[in-house]
Amino acid sequence: MTFLGMPTLSGEPFPTAARAALGDAQLRRNLAKATGTIRAKRARVVEELPDWAGLRAAGAAIKDATLADLDTHLLAFEADLVARGTTVHWARDGAEAARIVTDLVAATGTREVIKVKSMAGAEIGLNDAFDAAGIAPIETDLAELIVQLGHDRPSHILVPAIHRSRAEIRDLFRREMPGVAPDLTDEPAALAEAARRFLRHKFTTVDVAISGANFAVADTGSLVVVESEGNGRMCLTLPRTLISVVGIEKLVPTWSDLEVFLQLLPRSSTGERMNPYTSVWTGPTEGQTAHVVLVDNGRTATLADTVGRAALRCIRCSACLNSCPVYARTGGHAYGSVYPGPIGAVLSPQLTGVAHNRTLPYASSLCGVCQDVCPVAIDIPSILVHLRGKVVEDHAPVAEAAAMRALAWAMADAGRWRRLLRAGRLGRALGRRRDRIGSLPPPLSAWTGTRDAPRPPRQTFRDWWESR
């Protein structure tokens, strides 16, 4: 059976999806509270480090250096893994990666797998592939479990169920979690306890685990998983077979490079000095069988763009999501991709090609806060602008392009520009009643739907200047 894969990196146009999300008052409250909390925590622990700017510059440079020699580092990493007995697989795209993983699981004869939260796993549509192959995937990260039980989609990189309130989660657990107490309360501690009970049995009985990796160290063959709950440790330790799905951009050249990223990531991500658990393993451990699947899925195409490639520095911390005024209002689903928020708006169109994601590069006011908080200093606004250029090159909206061309023609010459502004004074007729224009024809009606427009003045500045 061939698994074709569900789109995980593109959805309906952002403005359409955003409109639906913006109409959900509960969602707006959940998002505002959650992102506000984590923004404040991040700011506190970042301020604590006097050398943050230095760490950030080093993090960016290490990632750039890795990308500039990616094949060399991948081959070194592969050689380390093979020497220690890990089986290495390569996947050109998501469907191939999902097929490799499901085949490996099927070969063990098991019908259930436990999963550590992994963006790469979500990107390649692993759960759908498992379903299609008759294998039951069990999410063990609390938020991923909430998403899975709710037949929902993740809406955040770090906290996939950020769009859900505690009451919604309680109702979901009561309805969907096997063996849950009917009087379960909405206290987060009680909900976490319910998940602990449900999952403990799975950890000790399921034979195959699927993980991603936060970092892959080329010079030692080590993989690193950064987490909070301990579900990752359970999955990495107890099953007999461990399959790790790793994007090819996850590499760092040397072990000592982790001294930078293990400071940048937790502080940017959960706003802690250090996350509760980080697991490092080098080759198969304690009698396990280990597989690593190295995934391209659009990364090499992204690498080929010298401006856009900086998006591959991303360490999936989600600081840009938590800080973004657009994300804080629309939430993650509006982006239609497993990578939402500002980084999603630059990563998704590059991984799919802009033709499959024309609206995401425009899903930003270019306010720049994402770049400020990015621990690896990705200039997200500049990449967004660069990708907008590619969208226009690929397929510019006809009316928009014509308007832009006409304006540019006028703006390229002071005489033409003056004549245009003088003609604009005809617009004075529109706001005669209260000196403000309340309604304009499309596309400017998008403006006057909620804002008045200024009435053109009697005299332009230049006419005043020359008359004085």
Added chain:
Amino acid sequence: MRVALFVTCLVDGLFPDVGKATVTLLERLGHEVVVPRGQTCCGQMHVNTGYARMALPVVRNHVEAFADADVVVTPSGSCTAAVRHQHADVAREHGDRGLADAAAQVGQRTYELSEFLVDVLGLTDVGAYFPHRVTYHPTCHSLRLLRVGDRPEQLLRAVRGIDLVELPAADECCGFGGTFALKNPDTSTAMLADKMAAVVGTGARVLTAGDSSCLMHIGGGLSRLRTGVRPLHLAQVLASTADAPTAVTR
């Protein structure tokens, strides 16, 4: 000092009072203002919407218009950022190295108004008088691309009679973003709503900022809701004196 004013397309065509206030202020401080005839627009709307190729002649026009100026001042953080950080890149990407170098030169000599007053002239007290409750919105590009920091507030604090009140969540974007406001009107409006609630909550009579574009956006919303809060550019507050006060009513 002889100062070349880059008035910006928006101020020229829609908010001439901001340009007049900038001239008034600079002349009051004893400087000669010139307005180079060839100027039009910085072209950032084209660049930021994906039409950098079309913006190339606009950039060339700007660079030629200001090639001879020693110092260029503009009442816009956003346009300063475009001139300083965008023009040379646009020229370089389209293979015009000569224009890129010339654009970089113009960029180095271009200052946003508060930068010019505080950094170049070394002033914080410009002798203004403005007896109203005012709140200040730091626009994203002046904050994060130019890093003007608290220069505008330093200038505002020195204004006599002013009651300057802090804007909650001041550094959050108002939702303008150029064509963002048209392409994503619902999201833009949601951001605007929160910004307006913060502004109205301060009880300020006047909202000020260093960009007419953001003020057009927030002001357009405030006007639609008939809040009575008046948007005024920083230049209009700083130009105000006891003898020639800036009006806060229309």
Added chain:
Amino acid sequence: MNARDEILRRIAAALGDRRPTPPVPRAYRRATGEPGDVDLFADRVRDYGARVRVVSADAIAAAVATALHDRNARDVVAAPGIPAGWAPTADRSTVDTQRLGAVDGVITACRVAIAATGTIVLDHDAPDQGVRALTLLPDYHLVVVRRDRIVADVPDAVAALAGVRTQTWISGPSATSDIELERVEGVHGPRTLEVIVAR
């Protein structure tokens, strides 16, 4: 062409004429080899909601006994290589997952401890720290941190851990913030972490 060769070909094409990359700027606090601050370490561990007892080096055994007594932990397992004097009655041979899930607690030493972040790092190839399941399944983990294990910051720890194959970095008890970003301690790992710091 197989996937490996295809991906390598794509990378080579994407990179084109490679230019040498500038050296990585390291303008941050690097490993110094100076010892870490014991009190800072203790404070930072407490910050995570872990219990900390700071004792003198000759009082470790007594502190372990007190901690286990206070916890009412009787059925305790220990990493096989910890000094005989610490928890003399603990079971030093169990690795069975069923039993580990049922015991009152586990006691281990650690390889490195980081003062700036309150982090404890276990080296699972070291006999006094044990296999991974040992410190994962019991609900209570008691760690003894000797002064000479405490380093100042993350770079010192990374330097000290070079060549250690299997590691677990522990910063406080298991926690989640997945529900409205409210921190809840104790999800899957040991819900209680207790640290004895020997000066």
